[in-house]
Amino acid sequence: MSNRExxxxxxxxxxxxxxxxxxxxxxxxxxxxAIAARLEQVSxxxxxxxxxxxxxGLMRLEQRGLVRGKWGVTENNRKARFYAITAAGGRQLAxxxxxxxxxxxxMHSLLNEPx
Amino acid sequence: MTLRxxxxxxxxxxxxxxxxxxxxxxxxxxxxxxxxEERRRGTPxxxxxxxxxxxxxxxxxATEAQRDQRGLRxxxxxxxxxxxxxxxxxxxxxxxxxxVLSLAIGIGANGAVFSFADALLLRPLGVPRPGEVVTVGSxxxxxxxxxxxxxxxxxxxxxxxxxxxxxxxxxxxxxxxGVKAGSLPKPTIGLLVSGNFFSVLGVEPExxxxxxxxxxxxxxxxPVLVISHDLWERQFGADPAILGxxxxxxxxxxxxxxVAPRGFVGLDRYTHYEFYTPLAMWPRLESDRATRPLExxxxxxxxxxxxxxxxxxxxxxxxxxxxxxxxxxxxxxDTNRNTLLTVRTE
Numbered sequence: 498m499s500n501r502e503x504x505x506x507x508x509x510x511x512x513x514x515x516x517x518x519x520x521x522x523x524x525x526x527x528x529x530x531a532i533a534a535r536l537e538q539v540s541x542x543x544x545x546x547x548x549x550x551x552x553x554g555l556m557r558l559e560q561r562g563l564v565r566g567k568w569g570v571t572e573n574n575r576k577a578r579f580y581a582i583t584a585a586g587g588r589q590l591a592x593x594x595x596x597x598x599x600x601x602x603x604m605h606s607l608l609n610e611p612x
Numbered sequence: 613m614t615l616r617x618x619x620x621x622x623x624x625x626x627x628x629x630x631x632x633x634x635x636x637x638x639x640x641x642x643x644x645x646x647x648x649e650e651r652r653r654g655t656p657x658x659x660x661x662x663x664x665x666x667x668x669x670x671x672x673x674a675t676e677a678q679r680d681q682r683g684l685r686x687x688x689x690x691x692x693x694x695x696x697x698x699x700x701x702x703x704x705x706x707x708x709x710x711x712v713l714s715l716a717i718g719i720g721a722n723g724a725v726f727s728f729a730d731a732l733l734l735r736p737l738g739v740p741r742p743g744e745v746v747t748v749g750s751x752x753x754x755x756x757x758x759x760x761x762x763x764x765x766x767x768x769x770x771x772x773x774x775x776x777x778x779x780x781x782x783x784x785x786x787x788x789x790g791v792k793a794g795s796l797p798k799p800t801i802g803l804l805v806s807g808n809f810f811s812v813l814g815v816e817p818e819x820x821x822x823x824x825x826x827x828x829x830x831x832x833x834x835p836v837l838v839i840s841h842d843l844w845e846r847q848f849g850a851d852p853a854i855l856g857x858x859x860x861x862x863x864x865x866x867x868x869x870x871v872a873p874r875g876f877v878g879l880d881r882y883t884h885y886e887f888y889t890p891l892a893m894w895p896r897l898e899s900d901r902a903t904r905p906l907e908x909x910x911x912x913x914x915x916x917x918x919x920x921x922x923x924x925x926x927x928x929x930x931x932x933x934x935x936x937x938x939x940x941x942x943x944x945x946d947t948n949r950n951t952l953l954t955v956r957t958e
Contacts (some may be wrong), residue, residue, distance in 0.1 A: 529638065530645040533668070547669030548639050553681035560620035560681075574768075578638045 498531060513554045514563070515546070515597065518590040521582040526578035555580060568582050596603060618684075625683035625691075633679045639671045655736075728826075738876050740814040741919070745879075746926070748779060748916040748933065750951045759954055760912040762947075763891060763905055765940065766806070768955065769916065772936050775929035778812035779918035780805065783807050783905075784883070785897055790860035797860065800843075802887035803878050804894050810838070810919065813879075819844075820855045820870030826889040831906055835859070837886040837897075839872040840877060861887070864896050879917060911948035929955045 520532050527535075532555075533546045558564040565584035569579045582590070613620075646664035654664050679685075701708040729884040737745060748769065749759030761769070773779070784803040788797035803809075807828025810817065817838060828833040837859065848854050857868045866889065878885035889897075891914075894905045905911045920929060937953040 500736040515892050517817045528641070528645075530642045533642075533651075545667075547667075548642055548671070548674035549669045549677040552635070552639065552642075552674055553677045556678055557617060560624075562616055569928050575641060576637075577645075 513546075514558060515590065517554060517558060517580075518563065518582055518586050518593075521580060522587070522590060526567075526569075526579045526581040528571065528579050530577075532580070542585070552555045558586070562586075621682065621684050622687070625687045630682065632675065632679070636671060638674055639674050639678075642668060643671060653746075707740075710723055735881055739879070744919040745813075745917055746920055746929070746955050746957050748776075748918060748953065748955045749914075750912065750937075750953055752912065759915070759956070761914045761916050762912045763894075763914060764907065764909045764934070765912075765951075766914050766916055768940060769933070769936055770806075770866070773929075773932055775921055775924045775932050775955075776918040777921050778808055779916055780809045780812045781914040781916045782806065782809060782879070782889065783878075783891075783894070783913045783915065785889075785894075787862040787887075787897055788860075789847075789887070794940045800861075800886050801883060802861075802889065803885045804891045805888050806891055809888065815876050817867060817870035818873040819852065820834055820868070823869055823888075823890055828892045831892050831894075832896045833892065834890060835864055835866040835893060836869045836889065837866040838841075839868055840872050840884070840886045841874040842877070842884065843886040844871045861889070862899075864893075879915075909944055926955060926957065 516536055517532055520535050521527065524531065524535060529548075529551055533551055536544045536546060555564065555566065558567050559580075563583060564580045565583055566580050567576050568576060571577050643661070643664055644763045645662045646668045647797075650660040650663045650667075679688075739745065747759050749761040750765075751757070751759055761781070763781070766779070769780045770781075770782065782803045784801060785804045786799060786801045789796040789800040805823075805824045807823045810822035816840060820838070822838065823836065826951075827836055840856075844850055844854060854868050854871065858865050859868060860866070872888065877883075878888075891906070898905055903911055905913065920926065933953040933955055937948075937951060941951060
């Protein structure tokens with residue numbers, strides 16, 4: 498992996514966590530594909546996760562205890578691994594959300610400062 | 613990386629909570645779901661999987677990325693390398709043996725050289741203010757570095773020089789030590805020393821006393837012995853009643869008058885001397901009867917050491933010694949014609 502790619506992945510990493518946690522809060526327990534599809538849909542195709550980004554990200558969240566993964570069966574009777582947000586994940590999301598909103602509001606007032 | 617994540621990954625390195633197969637299954641399903649969607653959008657069946665793969669990435673790369681996240685990659689790699697290395701080594705035992713031996717010898721030699729250098733260069737003598745101690749003597753041609761002197765030269769240098777706070781002389785002596793009648797004598801190495809040896813070096817016996825100056829005056833008259841702390845412990849069970857005891861050294865009866873302090877083993881780093889007796893006893897311990905070490909100026913077997921007087925530099929001491937050497941060369945042409953005297957620090 499080149500440094501540039503790593504840099505890009507790192508920027509994504511911070512936002513990926515909050516996006517995944519929010520998606521799980523909205524949808525309840527879902528499998529990875531549903532998460533990716535939902536993000537693509539919500540962003541009108543701007544966010545496109547490939548598996549190499551999504552699954553290591555999910556695994557990292559799982560290792561940090563923010564989500565829990567379990568094998569289950571889809572409505573089409575397919576075996577899939579379902580991810581659910583944990584209590585710790587909910588707390589993490591709340592704090593990250595607050596941080597984002599603060600940042601956004603600062604940026605907003607900065608950029609809309611009267612000339 | 614949070615601590616919790618790190619612990620998880622450390623654990624994941626050793627105990628797989630999810631196998632490679634498990635990871636791959638999940639990715640495979642993702643790919644299938646993507647292909648389903650392609651089909652729903654009207655992509656023909658044979659192109660659907662390819663299109664899906666283009667959209668979500670390849671399983672192999674993603675598995676690799678997950679493995680990196682699962683454990684600590686460097687630790688996994690290290691363990692894999694170690695396993696591989698040990699397999700390869702087990703496969704060619706001769707090569708392994710040769711390598712291990714080469715390394716062992718190399719490391720051992722290195723250690724030996726270092727301990728040599730450590731003792732020789734880095735560790736001070738076991739006496740107070742070791743930095744003051746200098747060595748005086750003549751270098752014999754075959755032994756350039758070593759400075760030696762005869763007993764008669766020593767006496768002349770000691771009595772004439774003003775540059776030193778005392779000069780001591782000593783020489784090594786091996787003797788058979790008999791502790792009590794009927795027991796087998798043991799070969800033992802000690803030092804024959806000038807009477808001022810302990811006082812000039814500033815070493816106080818742990819028990820008993822050091823030599824009196826008169827005990828080094830008359831050849832063979834005073835068979836007194838100071839033994840090392842080690843010998844006292846080993847041979848006499850650290851018996852405090854050791855003082856006044858008789859021991860035999862090469863057939864001569866000696867009286868133990870003192871025990872050297874623990875840790876003092878003479879002035880040589882490589883030999884731990886076990887006893888000290890006055891140089892006056894030299895003739896009685898000398899195996900070669902034709903040698904008269906206390907009289908012959910060409911029996912140069914003494915090492916002379918001393919402390920520089922406080923207001924004297926090494927150069928001043930050297931100047932004085934050169935004058936003494938010149939006088940001796942004039943007075944004793946047969947033995948001292950070409951003999952220079954040198955002083956140097958340890």
